[in-house]
Every structure is written in C-alpha cells, then in structure tokens.
Amino acid sequence: GAPKQGGILRMYHRDSPGNASIHEGATYSLNVPFMPVFNNLVIYKQDEAQNRMDNIIPELAESWAWVNDNKTLTFKLRQGVKWHDGKPFTSADVKCTFDMLMGKSQQKFRQNPRKTWYEQVNDISTNGDFEVSFNLKRPQPSLLALLASGYTPVYPCHVSPGDMRTHPIGTGPFKFVEFKANESIKLTRNTDYWREGRPYLDGIEFTIIPNRSTAILAFVAGKFDMTFPTEVSIPLLKDVKSQAPNAVCVVEPNNVATNIIVNSSAPPFDNIDIRRAMALALDRKAFISIMFEGQGDVGGTMLPPPNGLWGMPKEMLETIPGYGPDVNANREEAKKLMQKAGYGPDKHLAVKVSTRNIPVYRDPAVILIDQLKSIYIDGELDVVETANWFSKIARKDYMLGLNLTGNAVDDPDQSFYENYSCGSERNYTNYCNKEIEKLFDVQSQETDIAKRKKLVWDIDKKLQEDVARPIIFHARTGSCWQPYVKGVTIMSNSSYNGYRYEDVWMDK
Amino acid sequence: MAQKSDIVLEVKNLKTVFFTNSGLFKAVDDVSFTVTRGETLAIVGESGCGKSVTALSLMRLVPDPPGRIVGGSVTLEGTDLLALDEAQMRAVRGNRISMIFQEPMTSLNPVMRIGDQIVEAVRLHRNISSKEARSIAVEMLRLVRIPEPARRAKEYPHQLSGGMRQRAMIAMALACRPALLIADEPTTALDVTIQAQILALILDLQKELGTGLVLITHDLGVVAQTAQRVIVMYAGRKVEEASVEALFAAPKHPYTRGLMASIPAVPASGVPAPARLNEIPGTVPSLVRLPQGCAFAPRCKLAIKRCEAEYPPLADWGGGHLAACWRAEEVAEVA
Amino acid sequence: MAAIDFDVELRRAGAHATGGWRRVLFMAQRHVLGAAGLVIMTLFVLTAIFADFIARYDPLTVDSARALARPTLAHWMGTDSFGRDVFSRIIHGARISLAVGIGSTALGGTIGVIVGLTSGYLSGWVDLVFQRVSDVLQALPLLVLALIMTAALGPSLPNVIIAIAIPLIPTVSRVIRANTLALREQPFVEAAKSIGMSEMRIALRHVLPNTLAPLIVLATAQLGSTILTEASLSFLGLGIPEPYPSWGRMLSESAAEYVRTAPWLVIFPGIAISLAVFGANLFGDALRDILDPRQRG
Amino acid sequence: MSEVLLEVTELKKHYPVRAGVLRRQIGTVHAVDGVSFSLGAGETLGLVGESGCGKSTVARSVLRLVEPTSGQIRLDGEDITHLSKTALRPHRRSMQIVFQDPFASLNPRMTAGDIVGEPLAVHGLATGKELETRVAKLFEQVGLRSDQMKNFPHQFSGGQRQRICIARALALGPRLIVCDEPVSALDVSIQAQVINLLIDLQREHGFSYLFIAHDLAVVAHISHRVAVMYLGRIVEIADKDDLFRNPRHPYTQALLASVPIANPLAKRLAPLVDGDVPSPVNPPSGCAFHTRCRYAMERCKTERPALLDAGDGHQVACLLNAGTGRSQ
Amino acid sequence: MFAYLVRRLFLMLVTLFGISVVIFFLLRIVPGNIVDILFAAAGYVDPADKANLEKELGIDQPLIVQYWHWIIGFLRGDFGYSYVSEKPALQEILPRIPITARLAGLALLFSASIGIPLGVISAVKQGTKLDYTLRVISLSGLSLPSFWLGLLILTASVAMFGQMPIFNPNPKTWLEAFATYAVPAAAVGFRSAALTMRITRSSMLEVLRQDYIRTARAKGASDAAVNYHHALKNAILPVITVIGIEAAFLIGGLIVTETVFNIPGVARFLVEAIRWRDYPIVQNLVMFIAVVVVFANFTVDMLYAVFDPRIRYTD
Numbered sequence A: 001g002a003p004k005q006g007g008i009l010r011m012y013h014r015d016s017p018g019n020a021s022i023h024e025g026a027t028y029s030l031n032v033p034f035m036p037v038f039n040n041l042v043i044y045k046q047d048e049a050q051n052r053m054d055n056i057i058p059e060l061a062e063s064w065a066w067v068n069d070n071k072t073l074t075f076k077l078r079q080g081v082k083w084h085d086g087k088p089f090t091s092a093d094v095k096c097t098f099d100m101l102m103g104k105s106q107q108k109f110r111q112n113p114r115k116t117w118y119e120q121v122n123d124i125s126t127n128g129d130f131e132v133s134f135n136l137k138r139p140q141p142s143l144l145a146l147l148a149s150g151y152t153p154v155y156p157c158h159v160s161p162g163d164m165r166t167h168p169i170g171t172g173p174f175k176f177v178e179f180k181a182n183e184s185i186k187l188t189r190n191t192d193y194w195r196e197g198r199p200y201l202d203g204i205e206f207t208i209i210p211n212r213s214t215a216i217l218a219f220v221a222g223k224f225d226m227t228f229p230t231e232v233s234i235p236l237l238k239d240v241k242s243q244a245p246n247a248v249c250v251v252e253p254n255n256v257a258t259n260i261i262v263n264s265s266a267p268p269f270d271n272i273d274i275r276r277a278m279a280l281a282l283d284r285k286a287f288i289s290i291m292f293e294g295q296g297d298v299g300g301t302m303l304p305p306p307n308g309l310w311g312m313p314k315e316m317l318e319t320i321p322g323y324g325p326d327v328n329a330n331r332e333e334a335k336k337l338m339q340k341a342g343y344g345p346d347k348h349l350a351v352k353v354s355t356r357n358i359p360v361y362r363d364p365a366v367i368l369i370d371q372l373k374s375i376y377i378d379g380e381l382d383v384v385e386t387a388n389w390f391s392k393i394a395r396k397d398y399m400l401g402l403n404l405t406g407n408a409v410d411d412p413d414q415s416f417y418e419n420y421s422c423g424s425e426r427n428y429t430n431y432c433n434k435e436i437e438k439l440f441d442v443q444s445q446e447t448d449i450a451k452r453k454k455l456v457w458d459i460d461k462k463l464q465e466d467v468a469r470p471i472i473f474h475a476r477t478g479s480c481w482q483p484y485v486k487g488v489t490i491m492s493n494s495s496y497n498g499y500r501y502e503d504v505w506m507d508k
Numbered sequence B: 001m002a003q004k005s006d007i008v009l010e011v012k013n014l015k016t017v018f019f020t021n022s023g024l025f026k027a028v029d030d031v032s033f034t035v036t037r038g039e040t041l042a043i044v045g046e047s048g049c050g051k052s053v054t055a056l057s058l059m060r061l062v063p064d065p066p067g068r069i070v071g072g073s074v075t076l077e078g079t080d081l082l083a084l085d086e087a088q089m090r091a092v093r094g095n096r097i098s099m100i101f102q103e104p105m106t107s108l109n110p111v112m113r114i115g116d117q118i119v120e121a122v123r124l125h126r127n128i129s130s131k132e133a134r135s136i137a138v139e140m141l142r143l144v145r146i147p148e149p150a151r152r153a154k155e156y157p158h159q160l161s162g163g164m165r166q167r168a169m170i171a172m173a174l175a176c177r178p179a180l181l182i183a184d185e186p187t188t189a190l191d192v193t194i195q196a197q198i199l200a201l202i203l204d205l206q207k208e209l210g211t212g213l214v215l216i217t218h219d220l221g222v223v224a225q226t227a228q229r230v231i232v233m234y235a236g237r238k239v240e241e242a243s244v245e246a247l248f249a250a251p252k253h254p255y256t257r258g259l260m261a262s263i264p265a266v267p268a269s270g271v272p273a274p275a276r277l278n279e280i281p282g283t284v285p286s287l288v289r290l291p292q293g294c295a296f297a298p299r300c301k302l303a304i305k306r307c308e309a310e311y312p313p314l315a316d317w318g319g320g321h322l323a324a325c326w327r328a329e330e331v332a333e334v335a
Numbered sequence C: 001m002a003a004i005d006f007d008v009e010l011r012r013a014g015a016h017a018t019g020g021w022r023r024v025l026f027m028a029q030r031h032v033l034g035a036a037g038l039v040i041m042t043l044f045v046l047t048a049i050f051a052d053f054i055a056r057y058d059p060l061t062v063d064s065a066r067a068l069a070r071p072t073l074a075h076w077m078g079t080d081s082f083g084r085d086v087f088s089r090i091i092h093g094a095r096i097s098l099a100v101g102i103g104s105t106a107l108g109g110t111i112g113v114i115v116g117l118t119s120g121y122l123s124g125w126v127d128l129v130f131q132r133v134s135d136v137l138q139a140l141p142l143l144v145l146a147l148i149m150t151a152a153l154g155p156s157l158p159n160v161i162i163a164i165a166i167p168l169i170p171t172v173s174r175v176i177r178a179n180t181l182a183l184r185e186q187p188f189v190e191a192a193k194s195i196g197m198s199e200m201r202i203a204l205r206h207v208l209p210n211t212l213a214p215l216i217v218l219a220t221a222q223l224g225s226t227i228l229t230e231a232s233l234s235f236l237g238l239g240i241p242e243p244y245p246s247w248g249r250m251l252s253e254s255a256a257e258y259v260r261t262a263p264w265l266v267i268f269p270g271i272a273i274s275l276a277v278f279g280a281n282l283f284g285d286a287l288r289d290i291l292d293p294r295q296r297g
Numbered sequence D: 001m002s003e004v005l006l007e008v009t010e011l012k013k014h015y016p017v018r019a020g021v022l023r024r025q026i027g028t029v030h031a032v033d034g035v036s037f038s039l040g041a042g043e044t045l046g047l048v049g050e051s052g053c054g055k056s057t058v059a060r061s062v063l064r065l066v067e068p069t070s071g072q073i074r075l076d077g078e079d080i081t082h083l084s085k086t087a088l089r090p091h092r093r094s095m096q097i098v099f100q101d102p103f104a105s106l107n108p109r110m111t112a113g114d115i116v117g118e119p120l121a122v123h124g125l126a127t128g129k130e131l132e133t134r135v136a137k138l139f140e141q142v143g144l145r146s147d148q149m150k151n152f153p154h155q156f157s158g159g160q161r162q163r164i165c166i167a168r169a170l171a172l173g174p175r176l177i178v179c180d181e182p183v184s185a186l187d188v189s190i191q192a193q194v195i196n197l198l199i200d201l202q203r204e205h206g207f208s209y210l211f212i213a214h215d216l217a218v219v220a221h222i223s224h225r226v227a228v229m230y231l232g233r234i235v236e237i238a239d240k241d242d243l244f245r246n247p248r249h250p251y252t253q254a255l256l257a258s259v260p261i262a263n264p265l266a267k268r269l270a271p272l273v274d275g276d277v278p279s280p281v282n283p284p285s286g287c288a289f290h291t292r293c294r295y296a297m298e299r300c301k302t303e304r305p306a307l308l309d310a311g312d313g314h315q316v317a318c319l320l321n322a323g324t325g326r327s328q
Numbered sequence E: 001m002f003a004y005l006v007r008r009l010f011l012m013l014v015t016l017f018g019i020s021v022v023i024f025f026l027l028r029i030v031p032g033n034i035v036d037i038l039f040a041a042a043g044y045v046d047p048a049d050k051a052n053l054e055k056e057l058g059i060d061q062p063l064i065v066q067y068w069h070w071i072i073g074f075l076r077g078d079f080g081y082s083y084v085s086e087k088p089a090l091q092e093i094l095p096r097i098p099i100t101a102r103l104a105g106l107a108l109l110f111s112a113s114i115g116i117p118l119g120v121i122s123a124v125k126q127g128t129k130l131d132y133t134l135r136v137i138s139l140s141g142l143s144l145p146s147f148w149l150g151l152l153i154l155t156a157s158v159a160m161f162g163q164m165p166i167f168n169p170n171p172k173t174w175l176e177a178f179a180t181y182a183v184p185a186a187a188v189g190f191r192s193a194a195l196t197m198r199i200t201r202s203s204m205l206e207v208l209r210q211d212y213i214r215t216a217r218a219k220g221a222s223d224a225a226v227n228y229h230h231a232l233k234n235a236i237l238p239v240i241t242v243i244g245i246e247a248a249f250l251i252g253g254l255i256v257t258e259t260v261f262n263i264p265g266v267a268r269f270l271v272e273a274i275r276w277r278d279y280p281i282v283q284n285l286v287m288f289i290a291v292v293v294v295f296a297n298f299t300v301d302m303l304y305a306v307f308d309p310r311i312r313y314t315d
C-alpha cells in the first residue's frame, strides 16, 4: 500500500559507538545510527541492494559533471537546505568538510581514517554558494563512488569536530536527540527536511544491547521492529525464523573479507614456499560451511559476483593455487612445498596465529589452525585484546594473523590502495610490489567499466598468487525486521552505505 | 511417706541411653524416685554418674541424637511428661518445671542481655506486658542478691562474674515459680555466704510455693543442710536412697560410705587437719562396658564373689532406707 | 512409647562400624549427599587425569562434514559447529575447569586463611593493615582485575587462575578473621596461651580448626563459584582462550547462538559445570558435618 | 617459709564499663584494686572471697593472661609484669593455671589426650609413644581412664573435664600452679583424690599453689596460708590455723560461719550476713564491707582500712580494735 | 569509641588512597591507551596525530604528574572528562550508580530474606528430607552460571509469554520499576541466597549444640524463638560477613547480569570503559565503588559489635 507517516522505529544496536562523528569512525556501528542525520553530496540509491556507479544519485548536490579531462568533478548544490540548527547549507560547508578530511584545515579530526581516499584530490574550490569542484591530480572515476558512501557525509562548517562527536548536526532526514553511551541513541524526524514528505518515520530509537542473545530474544519478543542490520548470524537466523516466523529476514554479503595477514618480513613466512603451502592448505568450503552453513562466498580481494561488481569469475578463480576444487590434491602439493622448505611429518613447523578476541575473528582462526595441521604446521592461537591488536600488527610482532577487512564501497580503488599499496597504513603485511602498484593506477584511471574489470581481475589474481594476504572467504549475514516495517533495503555489497532510512515506514 | 496427692514428681524406672559410635551408653539405668510438694530431694554421686542426664531427662532435653529416653515414666503433677507432644511439653517447661543448669558460663545466651533472658522466661508463660516482665526480672535479680540489679539486667553474660551468672540462672529458673525446680549444682560457683543466702532463698521460695526441689550437688554439707531425702547414684543407677538423717547417720552402701569419709572438714579450733583426705581408690567404670555385677565392686573393700556375678537389688533396709548392696548391713561397721 | 530397636539405633550411630572400610561405608550411608558429591568429584578428577584415554576424539579437530551433529552413538553428546566432538571436549575441559577451580581456590584460600588468621588473631596494627589491603583488593572488582590481567598478560590458564584467586583472598580472610575474633576470646585460647604456646601455634592448632567448618563450606562453595567465574569470564571473552575447551567457554559461547537450534551444545557443558559445582558443595557440606566432633555422637 | 617464688605488689586491674550506642565509657570496674601478697616455694596460698571479688582476675593477672592496669608481679625475683610475649614464654613452663570454667577452656575440636599432651609437645618435652605414655600417666594421676584419651571434651562430664584441665596443668611440672576453683565441679571423692594429688605433688616436687576455692574446708585442707578477698582487695591474710581459729575480719567470720556442715542434725543455714553485694563499679567509700557489716562504725564509711599486721603476720584490714579486727 | 571511629575514618582514607594508587598504576601497566585504540579502530597510525591527541588528553605527561592532577581534581570534585564521550565523567557515572545500587540492594534483600530462613530451617532439620531438599535446591542456585540462568529466564519468558523483561529506563509505576529490577535481581540473588543459606546453615549447626540453646528450650521457648531469637543471633556473624562481601562484590560484579538483561549500570559501563582505556571513567568509577565497599566493610564491622556484645572496638 501507500507509505504511511508516523511511528518510531525501534532497533537494537550491537554496541556503543565511541562517538557520534561518522568521519572519525571506521565501523558501521557509527554509520547505522548516524547516517540518518546527514546527507552526502551524492548517495547510492537507498532502495537498491547493489551499489553501482549507475545507482548513484544526487543528494545535497543537484547534479555533477566531470570536466577538465576528467580531472575536475563539479557539483551544483541544492538550495534552501538548512542544517538542523537552522543555519543555511552552502558550498563552504562542503569545502570545510573535505579540507578537514584532507587535513588541510585549522580544525582537525581526532582521527581521520579515510584520509587516503582523497589522495588524488588537489583541492576543493567553490564557485558561489552553490557550486563546488574537486580538483584532481589525475582522473579517478571512482571518487564518485567514494563520495556516495555512507562514510562521506557533509559536515557543517560552523560546528567544531568535538561537538560533532557528541552532538552531530546534519541536514539529513532525522535530527540527533541524544546518545547515552551503552544505553541508547535517539533520533527524531527533521520536520524541515528538504525532501518533501520524507522521512516517514517520526523517529528512530536504538537501544544498545551488546549481548546478541538478549537482543535477538528481545526482537523475537517484539520489543524491536528491526534487528541491527547485518548482525544476525546464520545459526541465529534459523532461531529467529523458528520463533518469529513472520519476521522478514534477508541474508546478504556484507563485503567483509576474512583473510590471513602473513608476516613475510620474518621467518618462516619470508619463504614464499611456505606462504604458498599455507595458501594451498586452505579448505575454503569448510570455513564457509562451518561459519555460514554454506552461505558464504569464495573469492579474491574483491567481493565475488553476482553481488560483487569486481570479483573474478569462478573459472578464473579456480586457476589460482589453493582455489582448486580438489582440496586433497592442493594439500599434497602444499606438503611437497613444506618438505622443500625442510619440514615434514617429524619436523613440524610451530606458528602462532594471532587474532582478536572476538568470535568472528577467533572462530576462523581455530579452523585455520586445524587445517594447517594437515601440512605439518602446528598452530597455536594467540588471542589479542582489541586495544593491542593494531599496535601488535604494526610492530610486526606476529607470524600469522587472522583479520577481517571491511570494504566501505565495492570499488577496487578503495580496496587496493588501502590494503596493498606500498607504505599504506592499513597494508599490515607490508606487501610491496611496484609493478602491481602501477596497475592499481592504471585501473583507477580507466573509465571503461569492462576494461577496468579485466584489469582488476588480473590484479586480484596476482595478489592471491603472491599470497599477499590470502582471502579466505567473504561473509554473509542476516538482517530481520517485523513484517510491518516497509521500505528497508539491505545493501548486498557493502554494509556501510544503506542507512538513510528516509524511505522506511511502518504499516501499523 | 508423703500422701499420694502431695506428689509433685514421680519418676519410675527411668532409662536414658546414648547411642554412640562406641556403643550403647546407659547413662541413666532404671532410676525411680518421687518428690513431694515442698520436699527437697538431693541427688549425689560421682561426677559422670548420670545426675545431669537424669535431670535433663525430666525436662526432656536430652540431646537427641545421640541420647534417648528408652523407658520408664516421668509424672509431673499427674501428667506423664514422656507422653506429651512437644508443644505441650513446652508449656510445661520453664513454667511447671524448670532447671538451673550446671555451667552458667555456657548456659546463658552470650548475645542477650541478662534481663532480657529473664523477661523472656517470664513472658513465655505469663501474659504480661514487657514492662511488667522487666520489673519482675529486676526483682528476681535483686532476690538472688545481684547488686544494682537494674544495671546488671542490661549487661551481657560475659560482663558478669561466674557467681553472678549462676545467680542470673537461678533468677531465670525461679521467675515463673515452678512446681518442680531442678537445680543442677546451683551454688558451686558461689562463695559460702552467698551460697547460704541463695539456698535460703530457694528454700524460702520452695516453702512458699510448695515447690518440689531436686537438688544435684557434690557438696554433702549442702545436702545435709537442705535436703529431706537423698539419692546416691553410681554409674547410672540409684544405689541408695534414704532420708538425710538416716543416710548421714548410717550409710548402707559402701560407695556412700566412701563419699562421707572423703569430706574435708573445716578445722575447728585446736584440731589439726589431717594431711591427706580419705579417698575411694579407682575410677568410675565406663558406662558402655559395665561389669555384670555391682558396678562398684572393683573399688569396693567389701566386695565378695557374689558382687561380681550378680547385681544387688535395691532393698529396703528399714524405714524406707533403700540400698543396693549385698552386704549393706555390714557397711557401717566396716568403714 | 514406640518400641525402640536398639540395634537399629546403634547401627545408625555407627557403633558397628569399627575399622577402616566399615567406617567409610558408614559415613557414606550417613552422608548420602556428601558421598554422592565425593563420587562426582572423584569421577571428574579421574576424568581430568585420564582424559586422553577416555576421550574418543581429539577435542580440537575441526570437521566441517560433521558439524552440529545431534547426539548419536558415534558422538554421545553431538558435535559443535566446528564438528568437534562435544563429549571429548567436555572430558578434556574437565582438566581446565578443574585446574581453574582447584587452582584458584587453593591459591586464594591459602593466602586468605593466612591473612585472616594473622589478622584476626594478632589484631591491632597487623589486623588494620591487612584489612586495608584486603579492602583495596575487594574494592577492585573481580572483572576489573581479570580484564587488566588478561590485557596485560594475555588470557592464559595461569593468569586466569591468578585473576580469579585474588578476589577470593579478602572473602576467605574476612570469614576467617570474623571467626578468629570470636575465638580469640575463648578461654581455651587463653589456656593455650598459659601453657606457653606461641601465637602462631595457637592460631594454627586452636583457632584454625575451629574455623574449619565455615572454611570448608566456603572453600567448596568457592571451588564451584570459581568454575562459574571462569564461565562468566569466558562469557565476556576473558576466559581460557580457544581452542582449549573450558566448560565455561563451551557453554557461554554456544548459549547465545545455539540454545534453541543445537541445544546439546548448551546442555552438556551446563550439566558438567553444575555437576562439578554441585559435587564440590555436597562434599563440602558433608565434610563439615563429619569434622564437627559434636556431630559424631 | 623458704625463698619467695611469687610476689605480687599493689596489683590493680580495672575494666572499663561502656554503654550507649557509641559505647562510651561510663565507669570502671575495679576488679582488682591493689592486691599484694607473696608466695613461697612449696607453699600454698588459699584465696577465698565473695564471688566477683576479683579472684579469677588476680589469678589471670599473675599469669599475665590479662594485662594488669598497674602493680608488679615478680616470679623468682624477676619482674614479669612487662615482659614481651616471647620473653614470657619460657616462664610459662614454671607457672600453670587450672581454669574456673573447664568446658570453655577445652578446645572442642581436640581430643582430651591431645589437650593434655599439648604442653609437652609445645615445649618439646615428649613426642610420639613417649608422649602417649606420659599423657596416659597424667590421666591416671587425675583419675581418668586412659581409654578416654581419644574422647572429645563434650563427651565428658563436668568433673571429668575439670580433671582434664588439671592434667594439662600438671603436664609441664610447673613450680607454680594457679588453681582457679579446681575442685568446685567435683564430687567429694574425686575432690579428695585431686586434693591428695595436689598435696602429694607438692610434697614430692615442691610445687607452689595459688589456690582459689569457695569451699573453705578444702582451702583449709590444702593451704598453708589463706587470703580473704572482698571487692578487689585482700581484707585478711594469715596462716591457715590462725585464720580459721581466730578470724579477725567480720567478713571472714561470716564466711566461716556460713560453711554448711555435713551433718543434718546441725542445721544452721540462716545467712549470717545480709544485704547486697556492692558493685565493683561504685565500690562503697571507706571500708567496702561496711554496707553489710554488723559492726560497722561511722568511721568505716569514710576511712579505708589498710592491711595491717595484727600480730604474728596475721594481717587484717579492719578499723575495729585499732586495726586488729574483731576478735571472737 | 569516638577515637576508634576517628581512626577508622582515617584508615578508610588510607585505603581509598591505596586504591587510587593501585588502580591508577594498574591501568597504566596495561598496554594500550585510548589513543592507540582510537587509532587502531580506524586502522590508522599517524605518529604525529597520535602524539597530538596524547598531548591533548594529557597522557603524555609523567605518571606522577598525571596522578597528581587526577587526585587533586578528585578532591576538588573535578572528575575530568570521559575520553570517549567527552562528557564530564561525573555526568556519565552518576546516573548509573542508582541503577546498580538498586539492583544490588534488591539482590541482597532477596539473598538475605531467602537465604537466612532457609539456612536456619535446613540446620534445624539437619539430616531430614527437608534439609536435603533445601540443600539440593540451594546448591543448584550455586551451580548455575548467572548468565546462563539469566538467559534461561529470558528465553523461557519469551517462549511462554512471548514477552521478556527488558530494562525500562523510565518506569512509570512502582510496579514497573519493581519488574524492571526484580527479575535480574532474582537471577543474581538466587546464587547469593544459596551462599547465604549454606553459611547460615553451617553457622547455625555450630550454635544449635550450645548450652544456652538448651537453656532457652528449658524456659519453654518455642522452636521458632529458639532458632531465630537465640540461635540465629549467635550464628549471624559469618552470615553478615558473607553478605557484606556479597554487597561489595555485587557493586562491581553485576556485569554479567547487566549484560544479559541489558541494564545500563555501572558494572557493564566499567568494563566498557576499561576496554576503551577511558582512564577518567575507570579511575573515578573504581573510586566510587571503593567508597561503597569500604563503607560496606565498615558497616559489617560495626554490625559485629551490634550482634555480638563480646566484640568491642576500643582504643
């Protein structure tokens, strides 16, 4: 039927985000509750599951254009938009936002995790109050994709980063009301929203419930209209289905790749043979069947099709060592490599597998250790507290690490530069291959999608063959809502971009 | 002998045993006696011979397990106490029959004020206000010669001296003016002047109320001064019973005889005290492995073959003087 | 008067039970629950010792093919989501859970007794200082300590044991101290002093045995609760790390996801924990009764 | 008498009395208020007096089981009043006490044998089998069966418990035994045994006793000298014969007259003194006994009589007859 | 007594000072600080930015100086700002304290009001079926992990009533408030009650054999009067001790319950703050808890004297 106005959407939240400033966070714990407060220049269509270039629509921008040999991206801005505190929105706000992201302004973010996204941006220029241009060093078609991410809201100039962390002001469909750490986050309808008739909801209330079982039980008991998006694991999904058969549930990939980070700067994994053997020993299907009861995806760096835009086709994937269907044959090969490196049935290699003390990290690590046993590697789990994890990795104080890499947008630029370029802060393995890096730039500048795909596949294959950072699988998770909740779309190739909630309504 | 109607307490063939892991312990074995109104019956005997257990049996307070009254009857003012249910017995305890326990230190509740403990005893059986009860309590403390009774009433047992504690016990036991008072060594912790006062007090109250008194004591002097009749116990059995005069004049059991001889005397002027006291050699036998015959035989100078084989029955040797000895008539002469 | 069967009564009092075995048997009959507790504890300890022989599968081997199998003849208690045999994991888990339980109780208990005795017996300044220290320990909540320990040292078995043992110290020492304070005033302590016993010896010979009853109750209760504490720590992700099967973690992690879909994952570790705690406590109660001389009749 | 073993001078022990929520001190119990006496080696000093007059407190102070408020205690010429606990320990061997309350002074969780053997073990005098035989011997000495060694205190009768206490005190073979009413719970035959035992031991080993009892007959039997206490003070002290034959203090006289005689034909239970025992918190002014004394004079209310020699070492604290007390 | 109180108060301050030192330095021993975590969470390591932030938060100063600033602030009532939420620490802590306090209070009430009577009954009926039954029930309370019990309660209530008791921050009626706290408190209290019961039982058994109990019986006192009036009062000391310990334990130990029932109390908050290395919150919160614990202990000590006149605190 026709959307109805009104109602407060009750949702639980999986944990308490550190602050309320999307730009200072790197977790969708922040995006989910605070995306509704903001608008981007452009955004992925919120009612389509797959994020694609051609799905990007203007938001605070009315239109955009690539000019100057594709080196300048110019936006025409919407007029008459007001910040939640009543101040008008202008191009200055856009400039402020991105200057700050590039670290060029007086005021600084406490942390600025996506600074690298704007590496190719020279500067931002404005032309009057309602036109703004991004001037690039070289063409980068996927900049638009990055700008369409839920991670890229426009911030007001007149509010300090500190205030944005505690009381965010945006132009979005919902206004921030309050955030009680560990307790709740409340948003209310922005009656002055520039988009007529939106949002439908009177407000959104998040109750923070870190304990999953309690949260799911509460959902089943009808205390919530919706689960936290993508937080229902496959086993729990069965549970929800059996207890609340009417609930609507979807299972989608969330573009988080579980991978092994290998310390190739120190023995034994400085030996490519051992790295290869390890890659060959992986039984990806087993991981998926244990973790997702079969509902996960095998792939390379990029999320595999059909949900992923850039993943290698199956045939190509199976040519990569370790991806072949015959696990035993792979392992035989792996054993040979191990023997070549001097290990065998009576000389096992002892390694430590470090990982964070969170089930989604720990569980695959346990499986990994078990699988490594088949090739003379005795793994021992080394659980590291989150607080110490990154510094440990950064110190290279590990042998193998089991890691999760989430991709904000399904775009190679974001993924490759961040994780595989020499010297990138998130390139934990210090993998550095100048040739491949050149290929990164080539694909980045390619405007023809089909050609670019080819390039990306080749890069991805090479990365896997080099055992740079073996990808084990791409996770899938579920989200559920009560049948009367309408207009929810869970993105199928990203878990960061689909939470504007201006189209959501309740049929009650 | 007193008339039937005057009988306050009649104990018949009382048997109390302890079931212990080392065997059956016959603490009280076939003991009978009666107490009439206003009469004082003294029970004497070697320590450990079952005097306290007898008293506890009368109150039905023998710890169970391991103890159990396994036979006989206890009739108080016509009711068989052993047949009462626990609630009925409660109404009797502390009211019609009350007891002064042997060890005042541990018999008083350490966390309750003395006064409150007496008040409780009074209010359990009498329907009066706590204020009245309190004044009765203070009055009782005064009666037992506790100085500054009002203040002492507010003190805790550990703040009193041993004698005062004992007096507090007495006050508690007498608070309800019972028909039968069992006093288990009530004055051992007192000095003689106070002992005289207390005994006089107990006897006064006894006379006034017609209370029957069972007095358990070691002090034969006290027995001589207070009791009308005496029971002598040995190893759980009554071995002799007589009026006090008869007993002191001519004991008919060698054990009694030995006791008498052991009494030290305050030296009267001019008479030098004997260096050593007479004593009965040997010790009380274990109550588990009692000899077949007379339990006293191994320590007895008069013992004959028969004593070891056969337990002598309690026989009346004239004038209600009962004694359980084959050679009762020779006892006085031998000595 | 109902007839009294002397033999039965004597038997009940244990008069027939002379000599070693008969005595033990008698005690077992007299304290049925305690005997049950002892049997349970013994079984668990044996299980822990001979885990390698009892377990039918390797507790760590992952097998996706048999994941989440229901209890069958092959897998008596089913398998977990990794396809690991739950029975084998529980058998091996006994080692860890008992190590935590016994280890931390023994550690915390011993220190607690020493502190409590010294503190209560010597009183005065020693008492004040010890009590302040135990105040400090007590004011640091268990989980704060555990968090800090695991963060600083990594979550390992010894660290978990220490982290759980520390908060036991003030608990035990306070109970012991309270008892000691009362006992110190007892005449038999004075008597011991009068024969020239050293304070230390009085504390050990006279005061300690008289605090044994509460101590045993407390220790066995704590033995159980430390196993539970480990479970709680696991629930918070701070217990013994994967893949070693501590009961607490088996329970706490399955509880969330599988309580309805694969209940055997939750039921069996739960039963193991409860049984162990139960056994320890039952045994403790009985031991308390047996050690009380006044109960011996 | 030969050399002095124990000398107590001006011993005082005051306990605070507290009341109210804040338990403020509202007064002082003058439990012992200036007691002096001496005890020679091989001598027995009997200590009698009103209950609550401070006898036990004196006894416990002598052994330093309570810390005296003031005064001095010398054992063998050595001042032990201020010795530290450790320094005191060796002296403990030479002085022992038999407590007034036998049950409470026995550890409920130890067997009788262990209790009696403990002093020997503590001082390392015997171990193992030897310990056992010595304990068995001690049991026998006090009239207990050696098969009772493995029983617990609650399994004994009151008198038996008292004997356990005596055995424990005897174990160390001390030179001084403080007996705080050691026989009041015993029946006369056992009492006779115990007293004979004490006398024999004294003859053999030259023990000294500070013997507290209510039973004047017993005291008369065992003592060489007797001290009479009243309300924290000694009111009369003399050789036994002298005291019993010629008591000078009215309180002593009352005491002697109150002893029940084991002869039913000579009834004389009428109490000779009456009136309330005064409280040690507010002791009467002057002579503490004046409130109950038939012979009290006006002076007695204000003047506290000193303990003066009335001839032949017979000391008395009474204002009658110029400080020599009342002669009968 | 007054002198004792003054000294006691002084000692409490000493204790609090000790706790402040311990918690302060313990926290610093643990590797990682808020800045590490913030930067790590963002997967972003820029040493200059990190140093800047450390400077901004003042955690680059020598430890002694940091400690001094904290303590001086604490004494002046300035509790600093949470590193994470950037709100005043007091504002974060204060609203959570009553929640946990209520929960703990209710749990203790539950524990005492059930544990003590059952303990008495079980002791009095020692060896009977009733005793066995009560002990088995109480032991099952001790044997169930509290999170497990909590989950069970939640699951059962959803399965049976299709409803679950979940924390209601603004209860309207008294009943609602009770419902909000009662179930979680019962889940905690069950364990606590079991412990209380066992200690009560043990202590009562000790007392019931005493002579003065016999005296009370001899007065004709009813079983109830004997058990509750005479015996319990003598047996209560260890029980008070245990309840006191539980009280102290509960303030910081409710974390699991707070997690399962999703109650925004201090315990869960504290763990969260430790995870974030949010020093101002952890330090001040621990100090608050410490104050509570220290007072709980003090109360227990005073209660000793109330219940047992033989214990006196002098000089």
Ligand SMILES: Nc1ncnc2c1ncn2[C@@H]1O[C@H](COP(=O)(O)OP(=O)(O)OP(=O)(O)O)[C@@H](O)[C@H]1O
Residues within 6 Å of the ligand: B018, B020, B025, B027, B045, B046, B047, B048, B049, B050, B051, B052, B053, B054, B063, B066, B067, B102, B287, C297, D154, D155, D156, D157, D158, D159, D160, D185, D187
């Ligand atoms: N609870 C018990 N368990 C086993 N035996 C007991 C118990 N109570 C008393 N007895 C035994 O019963 C016998 C009689 O004890 P009872 O207390 O009656 O002696 P008594 O005559 O009062 O001695 P005393 O004059 O020393 O007080 C004693 O031998 C004692 O060992």
Ligand SMILES: Nc1ncnc2c1ncn2[C@@H]1O[C@H](COP(=O)(O)OP(=O)(O)OP(=O)(O)O)[C@@H](O)[C@H]1O
Residues within 6 Å of the ligand: B158, B159, B160, B161, B162, B163, B164, B189, D015, D016, D029, D030, D031, D050, D051, D052, D053, D054, D055, D056, D057, D058, D100, D280
């Ligand atoms: N710990 C104490 N605290 C307060 N007062 C006490 C304490 N111990 C004893 N007293 C008081 O000191 C006085 C003397 O007591 P003590 O026990 O020495 O008397 P006693 O002469 O041994 O009496 P009894 O013959 O009754 O045993 C009494 O008034 C008693 O109340």
Ligand SMILES: [Mg+2]
Residues within 6 Å of the ligand: B051, B052, B053, B102, B184, D157, D158
């Ligand atoms: Mg007796």
Ligand SMILES: [Mg+2]
Residues within 6 Å of the ligand: B162, D055, D056, D057, D100, D180
């Ligand atoms: Mg005394």
Ligand code: NI
Residues within 6 Å of the ligand: C001, C002, C003
């Ligand atoms: Ni019958």
